[in-house]
Amino acid sequence: xxxxxxxxxxxxxxxxxxxxxxxxxxxxxxxxxxxxxxxxANCFYxxxxxxxxxxxxxxxxxxxxxxxxxxxxxxxxxxxxxxxxGKIRGVQFTGELIKVENTEHSKYRLKxxxxxxxxxxxxxxxxxxxxxxxxxxxxxxxxxxKLYWNK
Numbered sequence: 001x002x003x004x005x006x007x008x009x010x011x012x013x014x015x016x017x018x019x020x021x022x023x024x025x026x027x028x029x030x031x032x033x034x035x036x037x038x039x040x041a042n043c044f045y046x047x048x049x050x051x052x053x054x055x056x057x058x059x060x061x062x063x064x065x066x067x068x069x070x071x072x073x074x075x076x077x078x079x080x081x082x083x084x085x086g087k088i089r090g091v092q093f094t095g096e097l098i099k100v101e102n103t104e105h106s107k108y109r110l111k112x113x114x115x116x117x118x119x120x121x122x123x124x125x126x127x128x129x130x131x132x133x134x135x136x137x138x139x140x141x142x143x144x145x146k147l148y149w150n151k
Contacts, residue, residue, distance in 0.1 A: 022047035032067040095129040
């Protein structure tokens with residue numbers, strides 16, 4: 001029987017394999033819930049390494065944002081889509097949803113536009129998910145191997 005070792009990581013910021021995974025991808029699935037209502041949405045994101053946060057845009061009147069404003073504790077995932085078992089990688093996370101400044105020269109707007117310059121024509125709000133828990137599955141380390149990070 002194969003041992004399924006779990007690597008526990010507890011640092012101020014996520015370790016490099018998690019950070020690099022977030023940087024390699026650009027679409028997250030965000031899940032929100034409030035009482036008996038839940039919703040999810042896919043959003044382009046920028047990983048803010050120095051803040052352990054995910055930055056994305058969304059209108060304030062969308063179902064996932066309305067639900068998230070009622071209960072800012074959210075969860076989500078970022079995955080590598082592959083059918084090759086040995087290459088499966090993905091991140092599941094929890095965090096706090098926060099609306100951030102989206103003025104012309106705000107640091108968040110500039111970071112988002114650097115990665116997604118086409119967004120300059122979109123008039124929408126900027127949000128971050130301040131990450132507090134991450135579980136990364138990385139089958140390149142062995143089948144079912146996990147990395148954990150807690151804030």
